[in-house]
Amino acid sequence: MERRIAGFHQDDELHWVAELECGHNQHVRHTPPWRNRPWVTTPEGRARMLGTTLPCRKCDQGAPCDRVER
Numbered sequence: 265m266e267r268r269i270a271g272f273h274q275d276d277e278l279h280w281v282a283e284l285e286c287g288h289n290q291h292v293r294h295t296p297p298w299r300n301r302p303w304v305t306t307p308e309g310r311a312r313m314l315g316t317t318l319p320c321r322k323c324d325q326g327a328p329c330d331r332v333e334r
């Protein structure tokens with residue numbers, strides 16, 4: 265399920281987490297060479313990704329909303 269990115273925050277280990285419009289959170293790690301997401305390391309890059317979509321596996325699985333953890 266493609267979901268739009270509504271915002272970002274960092275978790276306890278300073279990994280970036282995308283907040284999707286559906287209420288699920290998804291890590292967007294920049295850990296080369298496996299995951300190359302240099303955009304996540306800059307405010308400009310993150311701003312550019314707002315409104316773009318990520319496939320949400322939690323929606324596919326019917327997982328409960330992540331927002332309650334915050």
Ligand SMILES: [Zn+2]
Pocket residue numbers: 267284286287288320321322323324
């Ligand atoms: Zn979702």
